[in-house]
Amino acid sequence: MHVPDGFLDAPTSAATGAVAVVTIGVALVKARTELDDKTAPMAGLVAAFVFAVQMLNFPVGVGTSGHLMGGALAAVLVGPWTAILCLSVVFMVQCLLFADGGITALGTNITLMGLTTVAVGWLVFKGLQMVLPKRISLVPAQAGIGALVSVPVAALLFVGLYAVGGATGIDLGNLATAMVGVHVLIGIGEGVITFLAIGAILAVRPDLVYGARPILERRELEIRTPTSGAAA
Amino acid sequence: MSTPVLDVRGLAYAYPDGHQALFGVDLHVHQGERVALLGPNGAGKTTLVLHLNGIHTAGAGSVSVSGLPVEKANLTEIRRRVGIVFQDPDDQLFMGTVRADVGFGPANLGIKGAELDRRVMRALEQVGMAEYVDRPPHHLSFGQRRRVAVATVLVMEPEILVLDEPSSNLDPASRRELADILRSLDVTVLMVTHDLPYALELCPRSVVLSGGTVVADGSTYDVLTDDALMTAHRLELPFGFDPRTATPRP
Amino acid sequence: MSTPVLDVRGLAYAYPDGHQALFGVDLHVHQGERVALLGPNGAGKTTLVLHLNGIHTAGAGSVSVSGLPVEKANLTEIRRRVGIVFQDPDDQLFMGTVRADVGFGPANLGIKGAELDRRVMRALEQVGMAEYVDRPPHHLSFGQRRRVAVATVLVMEPEILVLDEPSSNLDPASRRELADILRSLDVTVLMVTHDLPYALELCPRSVVLSGGTVVADGSTYDVLTDDALMTAHRLELPFGFDPRTATPRP
Amino acid sequence: MGAGHGHKLHFHGHSPIHRVPAHLKLLTLLAFMIVVVATPRDWYPAFAVYLAVLVGVIAVSRVPPTYLLKRTVVEVPFVLFAVLLPFVATGPQTEVLGVSVSQHGLEAGIALLIKGTLGVLASLTLAATTEPNELLLGLERLHLPQQLVQIMSFMVRYLDVVTGEMQRMRIARESRGFTARNPRHWPVLARSAGALFIRSYERGERVHLAMLSRGYTGKMPR
Numbered sequence: 034m035h036v037p038d039g040f041l042d043a044p045t046s047a048a049t050g051a052v053a054v055v056t057i058g059v060a061l062v063k064a065r066t067e068l069d070d071k072t073a074p075m076a077g078l079v080a081a082f083v084f085a086v087q088m089l090n091f092p093v094g095v096g097t098s099g100h101l102m103g104g105a106l107a108a109v110l111v112g113p114w115t116a117i118l119c120l121s122v123v124f125m126v127q128c129l130l131f132a133d134g135g136i137t138a139l140g141t142n143i144t145l146m147g148l149t150t151v152a153v154g155w156l157v158f159k160g161l162q163m164v165l166p167k168r169i170s171l172v173p174a175q176a177g178i179g180a181l182v183s184v185p186v187a188a189l190l191f192v193g194l195y196a197v198g199g200a201t202g203i204d205l206g207n208l209a210t211a212m213v214g215v216h217v218l219i220g221i222g223e224g225v226i227t228f229l230a231i232g233a234i235l236a237v238r239p240d241l242v243y244g245a246r247p248i249l250e251r252r253e254l255e256i257r258t259p260t261s262g263a264a265a
Numbered sequence: 266m267s268t269p270v271l272d273v274r275g276l277a278y279a280y281p282d283g284h285q286a287l288f289g290v291d292l293h294v295h296q297g298e299r300v301a302l303l304g305p306n307g308a309g310k311t312t313l314v315l316h317l318n319g320i321h322t323a324g325a326g327s328v329s330v331s332g333l334p335v336e337k338a339n340l341t342e343i344r345r346r347v348g349i350v351f352q353d354p355d356d357q358l359f360m361g362t363v364r365a366d367v368g369f370g371p372a373n374l375g376i377k378g379a380e381l382d383r384r385v386m387r388a389l390e391q392v393g394m395a396e397y398v399d400r401p402p403h404h405l406s407f408g409q410r411r412r413v414a415v416a417t418v419l420v421m422e423p424e425i426l427v428l429d430e431p432s433s434n435l436d437p438a439s440r441r442e443l444a445d446i447l448r449s450l451d452v453t454v455l456m457v458t459h460d461l462p463y464a465l466e467l468c469p470r471s472v473v474l475s476g477g478t479v480v481a482d483g484s485t486y487d488v489l490t491d492d493a494l495m496t497a498h499r500l501e502l503p504f505g506f507d508p509r510t511a512t513p514r515p
Numbered sequence: 516m517s518t519p520v521l522d523v524r525g526l527a528y529a530y531p532d533g534h535q536a537l538f539g540v541d542l543h544v545h546q547g548e549r550v551a552l553l554g555p556n557g558a559g560k561t562t563l564v565l566h567l568n569g570i571h572t573a574g575a576g577s578v579s580v581s582g583l584p585v586e587k588a589n590l591t592e593i594r595r596r597v598g599i600v601f602q603d604p605d606d607q608l609f610m611g612t613v614r615a616d617v618g619f620g621p622a623n624l625g626i627k628g629a630e631l632d633r634r635v636m637r638a639l640e641q642v643g644m645a646e647y648v649d650r651p652p653h654h655l656s657f658g659q660r661r662r663v664a665v666a667t668v669l670v671m672e673p674e675i676l677v678l679d680e681p682s683s684n685l686d687p688a689s690r691r692e693l694a695d696i697l698r699s700l701d702v703t704v705l706m707v708t709h710d711l712p713y714a715l716e717l718c719p720r721s722v723v724l725s726g727g728t729v730v731a732d733g734s735t736y737d738v739l740t741d742d743a744l745m746t747a748h749r750l751e752l753p754f755g756f757d758p759r760t761a762t763p764r765p
Numbered sequence: 766m767g768a769g770h771g772h773k774l775h776f777h778g779h780s781p782i783h784r785v786p787a788h789l790k791l792l793t794l795l796a797f798m799i800v801v802v803a804t805p806r807d808w809y810p811a812f813a814v815y816l817a818v819l820v821g822v823i824a825v826s827r828v829p830p831t832y833l834l835k836r837t838v839v840e841v842p843f844v845l846f847a848v849l850l851p852f853v854a855t856g857p858q859t860e861v862l863g864v865s866v867s868q869h870g871l872e873a874g875i876a877l878l879i880k881g882t883l884g885v886l887a888s889l890t891l892a893a894t895t896e897p898n899e900l901l902l903g904l905e906r907l908h909l910p911q912q913l914v915q916i917m918s919f920m921v922r923y924l925d926v927v928t929g930e931m932q933r934m935r936i937a938r939e940s941r942g943f944t945a946r947n948p949r950h951w952p953v954l955a956r957s958a959g960a961l962f963i964r965s966y967e968r969g970e971r972v973h974l975a976m977l978s979r980g981y982t983g984k985m986p987r
């Protein structure tokens with residue numbers, strides 16, 4: 034679903050580009066609280082991981098292909114603002130090093146598949162966390178649902194953008210039905226992968242999951258004196 | 266007595282997965298000492314070492330280096346003073362060529378040009394790897410990578426050298442050469458090792474860590490000849506070696 | 516004489532980057548022998564070992580195992596017979612828990628259920644890691660990972676055991692226990708090591724590889740007491756050890 | 766762990782194009798594509814000129830054309846879309862080879878193909894002649910914010926770490942008698958994928974700390 038050069042008209046591309054620039058600007062400021070010495074590599078890995086996940090392509094109805102997006106996954110792992118930076122970097126790398134997605138459509142791709150999936154995924158995740166009991170075992174499922182919802186929403190936005198700046202009059206109703214239908218399926222795949230990945234990471238490195246930090250309890254350390262330790 | 270250059274007090278630490286590895290460790294090392302850190306697999310030696318330049322953050326207790334507490338504000342200074350050779354050389358090497366990798370540290374300190382080159386070549390000569398200067402480090406043999414890893418730390422000329430199993434995977438001559446280098450440098454050395462003859466040869470003092478606490482601290486000779494202590498902590502002298510009869514090398 | 520179980524003839528190999536590591540190696544190991552493979556860092560020992568189960572493919576010459584040439588069609592069979600303990604345990608462990616990792620090989624051979632469990636636990640007990648069965652392997656200490664790596668190979672009950680520096684990073688007791696295990700098994704052993712006393716203790720025969728060729732092949736005692744050979748190939752006896760006076764353990 | 770040693774698309778060479786500083790190449794690509802996109806869709810001669818310019822640059826770069834053509838597969842989904850457009854679009858119909866298609870859709874499809882292909886070819890040329898590390902430096906010179914550059918340099922390095930770890934895990938699996946031949950083996954791969962994530966992360970983290978231990982401040986020394 035990476036939009037190539039010339040797919041949307043110039044005004045639409047410029048507008049989405051502006052949205053992307055402003056949001057990244059805000060994210061840069063906000064992310065300072067999420068990003069430190071130890072989380073910088075994490076952000077890089079999440080970007081690499083999202084990149085890998087996006088290589089899994091599904092054939093989609095009207096000739097385009099769909100793939101996993103990873104926005105919700107990134108948001109739960111590193112926090113929403115850093116996630117926006119991660120996803121933006123992924124699209125830049127895909128565009129500049131792999132020629133996937135046009136350079137004039139970079140803003141569109143970032144807005145469509147980065148900002149939207151991160152925002153929707155994170156809001157759903159947080160919403161669920163607020164209404165459900167605060168238990169660490171629920172985190173993977175909450176993340177999975179956030180991921181599931183984020184995908185069809187992004188697909189709808191794609192249809193919207195196409196209506197505004199697309200080349201020609203395809204029947205929008207049909208396009209919307211086809212896109213959303215298919216993307217619910219992709220969303221299920223995205224949800225399952227997000228669920229499994231967050232579950233696996235929580236099991237051995239709970240400290241790496243940003244979305245779980247508020248509900249991680251502090252452990253008490255045991256101190257052994259040399260005499261009692263010598264017996265061990 | 267002077268303030269210790271390495272001062273660890275009541276240090277406890279649990280890994281993020283909940284596994285506690287250190288249960289209150291005390292260790293004081295003074296300027297110019299060479300200390301061996303012995304103990305069975307899983308004792309917590311590596312975990313302790315990674316606290317000395319702030320890679321792990323103390324869960325309880327405190328660590329300080331030359332009087333500076335190991336905490337965020339001092340990390341840059343502490344990492345300049347403490348050079349750590351990691352147990353796994355693959356954790357240490359990351360640049361595209363041996364030259365870039367060994368030069369990385371001094372370049373960060375602002376050294377460049379001919380001076381940088383001179384220091385890089387000197388460090389590589391010390392470990393006998395000068396001819397490999399333009400090869401990618403991940404295309405070297407394991408022992409060669411270990412030697413380059415040692416060079417990346419020597420080149421920084423740290424005041425305190427912490428080595429985690431530096432002699433493993435080295436051929437016998439390199440092992441002896443490393444001992445010669447360490448003896449010739451005027452620095453404080455803390456060396457983790459399972460090679461007890463090597464510890465006796467190089468370090469007058471030994472600390473034994475077991476189950477996350479210090480169970481012995483004294484002269485290496487005394488530690489190695491204390492049979493009860495040795496068997497209690499999985500330390501055994503290797504085949505054909507007896508500290509009582511081994512004479513120090515000239 | 517019987518056909519050798521490991522038969523390497525005129526083996527030469529260059530890495531993809533063009534660096535040639537082996538220059539015509541001949542090595543014949545017979546059923547039930549225990550052979551030490553010695554030599555300086557970068558001699559080509561690991562490169563040779565990785566030919567024995569087809570991870571590298573001979574550039575020239577041939578390798579065969581129990582009469583089967585190492586080639587695509589035989590790889591499954593050969594990998595069942597030859598168990599390799601890699602020099603870096605991180606190359607060996609990849610599953611989420613120690614249990615899954617040790618069980619991986621036998622499960623591929625179709626073993627399951629209680630029998631699988633029995634074999635996994637037995638192998639872990641041999642290396643003293645039974646209590647770690649449900650931990651993730653990459654969260655163990657280096658020496659613990661090495662021990663699990665050995666278990667992943669023992670559990671396969673291979674006919675030929677090839678170990679690349681198995682004793683490095685092991686604590687002294689584990690090192691001796693590994694020697695005991697190897698002595699108790701009725702298998703052919705080829706062991707790469709830099710620990711010369713360990714080689715003398717465990718392997719009656721030694722082969723010295725240097726610069727990609729075999730420079731000596733004979734009884735370990737003879738190799739270790741041949742001073743000219745030893746110094747020419749960076750082999751030195753460690754501090755306090757003399758093969759002439761060392762008496763074999765009971 | 767090599768720092769971004771030659772990604773899949775980079776074609777090693779020393780042509781003048783390889784030697785142009787990365788930030789200039791980036792700006793040129795952007796300007797070129799803006800012109801392409803802004804060109805009305807039926808100015809076919811203009812597109813022919815653009816293509817000629819691009820082919821000229823590729824010739825100077827000495828990257829074999831087949832090397833680039835093979836990599837245009839990223840475009841395939843949109844080629845399909847462009848080919849389908851004439852059939853699904855509404856509006857006045859016209860006859861092509863005896864098939865009735867949408868006039869509007871046909872023009873849009875062709876324009877999409879032309880612009881998209883020019884874009885992919887141009888980007889591929891940049892990718893083939895620029896090392897990832899140079900690209901990072903180029904972006905830095907264009908004042909891309911430091912945080913983005915840092916995330917990107919970690920990402921490029923991690924792509925190496927992850928493929929390296931994957932390679933090691935594959936050898937380890939095969940040495941113990943496993944080859945993934947059919948979907949029955951996927952669960953094994955899925956389970957090792959979880960381990961792969963943590964392993965790559967932890968290796969990358971340790972390497973990062975090793976860098977910090979040697980005075981790294983987020984900027985590569987030059």
Ligand SMILES: Nc1ncnc2c1ncn2[C@@H]1O[C@H](COP(=O)(O)OP(=O)(O)OP(=O)(O)O)[C@@H](O)[C@H]1O
Pocket residue numbers: 280281282284285286304305306307308309310311312313352653654655656657658659684686
């Ligand atoms: N990343 C980790 N996560 C969780 N537990 C860990 C981790 N690394 C080590 N441990 C555990 O902490 C304890 C101490 O490990 P450490 O690596 O400090 O041992 P060590 O003394 O260095 O052993 P070795 O001689 O084998 O290198 C061990 O029980 C180990 O299983």
Ligand SMILES: Nc1ncnc2c1ncn2[C@@H]1O[C@H](COP(=O)(O)OP(=O)(O)OP(=O)(O)O)[C@@H](O)[C@H]1O
Pocket residue numbers: 403404405406407408409434436530531532534535536554555556557558559560561562563602
């Ligand atoms: N992946 C690789 N690519 C290119 N060259 C390599 C690679 N791995 C090793 N080499 C080179 O091949 C030679 C032999 O390496 P090998 O790993 O076999 O040595 P070794 O005898 O096992 O040494 P050590 O005792 O240090 O483990 C060395 O000169 C090394 O630099």
Ligand SMILES: [Mg+2]
Pocket residue numbers: 310311312352429656657658
């Ligand atoms: Mg250790």
Ligand SMILES: [Mg+2]
Pocket residue numbers: 406407408560561562602679
């Ligand atoms: Mg080797």
